[in-house]
Amino acid sequence: MNNKLFVGNLAYSVDDATLRDLFKQFGDVVSCNIATDRESGRSRGFGFVDMQSQQEAESAIKGLNGTTLGGRQISVSISQPRPKASSRY
């Protein structure tokens, strides 16, 4: 089990610092990043947070999943591995 968290349905007004501040309340945030569009540079409406441990990650899920942030009800869950870049279509 990984300790990466997927945060979906985020408001465009939310940034990486906002996510970090939210998740650090439940544990140590190793890293956090908003999924910005590579070609547009704009937020895609979701992000990822790397917690120090899975235990802290679970606490963050229970504490932040389903909550409203920036007017949007965010969805927090364990992220899934990203496909290999070498396997581009």
Next chain:
DNA sequence: GTTGAGCGTT
């Protein structure tokens, strides 16, 4: 408005 991004050789 929901599973990133980067590089051409990790």
